Amino acid sequence: MIYFDNASSTKPSKEVLEAYINAASNNFENPNSIHKLGMKNFNEINRIRLRILKALNLDSEYEVIFNSGATESNNLGIIGYFNKNKNRGNHIITTKVEHDSVLEVFKYLENHGAKVTYLDINKDGEIDIDEFKKVISKDTILVSIMPVNNELGFALNIKDIKEITKNYPKCVLHLDCAQTVGKYPFDYSLGDMLTISGHKINGLKGSGALIKKKKINLEPLLYGGGQENNLRSGTLDYPGIVALCVALENTMKDFNQNYKNIQDLQGFLIEKLKNNPEISLNIFKNKTPFILNFNLKTKKASVVVEALSNEDIMVSSVSACNSKKESPSHVLLALGKNEEEAKNAIRLSFNKTNTLDEAKIFIEKFNKIIDSIIGRKL
Amino acid sequence: MKYNVVIVRFGEMSTKGKNKKDFVAKLAKSIRIALRENEDDYKMVIRHDHIYLYLINDIDNLENTLSEISGMYSFSLAYKIEDPDLDNLKEFALKVFAEEEGKTFKIRARRIDKSYPFISDEINREIASTILKNTSWRVDVHNPDLIFDIEIRDDGAYVFTKTIKGMGGYPSGSIGKTLMMLSGGIDSPVATYLLMRRGVEVTCIHFAAPPYTNSGVIDKLEDILKSLTKYQSKIRLFIVPFTKLQEKIYENSFEGYPITIMRRMMYRIASRLAQRLNIPCLASGESVGQVASQTIDSLNVINEVTNIPVLRPLCTYDKVDIIRISEKIGTYDISIRPYEDCCTIFAPVKPKTSPHLDECLKIESLFDYESLINECLDNLEVKYIKFDN
Secondary structure (H helix, E strand, O other): OEEOEOOOOOOOOHHHHHHHHHHHHHOOOOOOOOOHHHHHHHHHHHHHHHHHHHHOOOOOOEEEEEEOOHHHHHHHHHHHHHHHHHHHOOEEEEEOOOOHHHHHHHHHHHOOOOEEEEEOEOOOOOEOHHHHHHHOOOOEEEEEEOOEOOOOOEEOOHHHHHHHHOOOOOOEEEEEOOOOOOOOOOOHHHOOEEEEEOHHHOOOOOOEEEEEEOOOOOOOOOOOOOOOOOOOOOOOOHHHHHHHHHHHHHHHHOHHHHHHHHHHHHHHHHHHHOOOOOEEEEOOOOEOOOEEEEEEOOOOHHHHHHHHHHOOEEOEEOOHHHOOOOOOOHHHHHOOOOHHHHHOEEEEEOOOOOOHHHHHHHHHHHHHHHHHOOOOOO | OOOOEEEEEEOHHHHOOOOHHHHHHHHHHHHHHHOHHHOOOEEEEEOOOEEEEEEOOOOOOHHHHHHOOOOEEEEEEEEEEOOOOHHHHHHHHHHHHHHOOOOEEEEEEEEOOOOOOOOHHHHHHHHHHHHHHHOOOEEOOOOOOEEEEEEEEOOEEEEEEEEEEEEEOOOOOOOEEEEEEOOOOOHHHHHHHHHHHOOEEEEEEEEEOOOOOOOHHHHHHHHHHHHHOOOOOEEEEEEEEOHHHHHHHHHHOOOOOHHHHHHHHHHHHHHHHHHHOOOOOEEOOOOOOOOHHHOHHHHHHHHOOOOOOEEOOOOOOOHHHHHHHHHHHOOHHHHOOOOOOOOHHHOOOOOOOOOOHHHHHHHHOOOOHHHHHHHHHHOOEEEEEEOOO
C-alpha cells in the first residue's frame, strides 16, 4: 500500500506505540491521586510539559494544556479566550482558509456577539498585509491563523502578521499548527497560543495540546475536577501524553533531513505532473513539500481517488472530514477557483516514511488511470 | 398472562386449494429456521387450520421473531388447559383477570369440539358471571379493554388475551423466484422486502462500475441484505462488472440518453442472467414518476429489451412511504451511507423524460454492446449472504 494521505492522519510510529503500551500497562494510576504512584505520573507529566516546550523551542513563558487534539485545542483557544476577554473588545479575525474547527468556532462566536473578519488569501497563498492593517483595531482581541494550510500546503506570512499584532497589546495571536509541526520550518514563538495534534505527526488520535503563554487567561469549555489549571477538566491521559511527547520529539529531531527528503520526492512529482494536460498544480512560493495539491481539468476527483484506492494508493480529495459530501473545497473557492475546480482537486500528503520509489509507482498508476477513465463531457 | 402455546394463523392461504399443504409446510420451515437456536424449547404441531407451537421453555424475543415471518396472518400467545371442565376455565379466568389491567371485558368462546357439553354462549355467560361476581371488571361487548378468548378443542381449551398481527403475505419461497436489481439506495431494499413478504424468493443483481462507483457500495449491499435475511434466510448477490459498458454508453449516447441506454443494458444483462439461473422474472425498485428514468414513457422504452415479467412492487408508492418502510425494516440507515451507487458523472444535466425508442436503437447501433454484455456475464462475482446473529 502507498499511503499519501498523511495530512488526514499518520501511522503511529513504533516508538510511539511502545511508549503508549508501556505507560498504559505500567503507569495507569491517576496522576491526580496523591499516593506515590499517582504522584510519580504527575511529576512525569510536568517533565513532559517541559520536553514539549523544548522540542518546539519555546521558553517557560509558555505552558501546555493537554487535551484530545486539534479540534478541542482550537475550540478552547478561541472560545475560551473570547469568553474570558470579551469585555476588552469584541472583534476577532481569522482567514477564509482555516480548518472547520476554527471556521465553525468563529461562526458560532459571530452568533454570540463577536464581530468577525474573515481575511482573504490571494492567489499566491498570502494574506494581504495592507488589508490586515486596515481591519485590525483597538477592539481586536484575537487573530487565529493556521501557518501551513491543510489542503494546499501554502505557508502564510505569520511574521508580518505578528509585527502588526504587536502594536495591539490586547490582541493575541492563535496559530493552529496541526499541519505545521513536522511539515515546515517555523518559529513557534510567534504565536501566543498554539494548537498541536498527535495523530498528524505519527502519534495517536485523541492526543493533542493547546500551548499558550501563561499570562493569557481562558474560560474553560469543560468543568469538573479542575485539571490543567482548571482549563481542561478530566483525568489526565498519561499514556496519551507520553505518546504525544515521543511523537513530537521524534518529528522535530529528524526534521531537517526529512524535510529535504520530502522536498526531493515532491520535486520529482511536480516534474512528472507539471506537463500533464489534465492537471493544474496548485503550487505556491512558500509551501510545505509535505502537501501537494492539484486540480483535475476534466476527470472527477472522487473517481480518481477511488481508482487509486483500488490500486492500493491512498490519496484524498479535499479534506477527509468533507470528502464524502462532495462539496467544493472552501480553501480553493477562497483562492478564486470556480466550483468545478474546487470540487475536483486531489491532495497528496506525505510522511517522512514515504519514499521516492512510492512516488514513481504513483506516477505510473496515476497516468494509467487518467488515460483509462472518462471525464466530464466539456 | 402466562402462556405455554402459540397459535399461528395462516395468511392468504385459505384461498389456496389442494396445494395449501405445500404452503403450510413452507411456513413451518420458516418458523423452524427463525427459531433454530431454540429447537429444543418448543414442539410444533401442524393442523389443517393452524400451526401450534407448544413451548417447553421460554423463548427470548419470541413475539418479534414470529412477527418477522412471512405467510403468517396473526398469532396468539395462549395457555392450554388440558381438562376444559367449566370450573377449571373459571378458576383460570379469575387468575387472569386479577393480573391484567383494564376495566371492561368481553368473553369470546368458540366450541370447535362439538362434543363439549356447553354451547359457546353458555360458556360466555358462565365465565362472565364468575368475573362479574368476584371482581370489579365490567362487561363491554363493543369496545372492551380485554378480550378473553376461549377455544374448546378435542385436546383441551386454549385461552388467550393477546393476538398479534403477523407480517402477512406468503411463506418464504412459496410463490416462485425473481431476480431483483439492487442499487443500494433506499428503494430497492424496500422492494426486496415486499417481494420476500409476498413469498417470492429473491436473488439480487448489482451493477458495479469501479472506479466510478465506490467499493464501499458492496459492503453496504452486504449489510442491507444481511438485515433482510430475517425474511429470507439465504440471499444470493450477483455483482456485474459494468465499467466498460458504462463508459461506452456514455461515449456514444446523445445528450439526455445515457441513463435510458444504461437501464436498457442493465435489463438485458439481468434478463440473460435470470434465464441462466432459471429465474422466470425480474424485479426492480422503480416507482412511477420518481425520476426521469421512471416515467411511464421511460419505463416503456427501457422495458422494451426484455420479454420476461418485471415486478415493480413500489411502482405506486410515494417516496415518504418507501422511507417509512425502510426505517421499519432497518435498511434506511444503511442506505443513506454516503457512497455513490451510480456516478454523477454519467447523470445527464437534462435527462430525457420521454425518450424515443428509435433514438435508443440508433445509439445502440453505434457500438458492439453484445460482446460487452457477454463480457459482463462472463465475469460475474457472486456472494452468498446468510442469516446469522
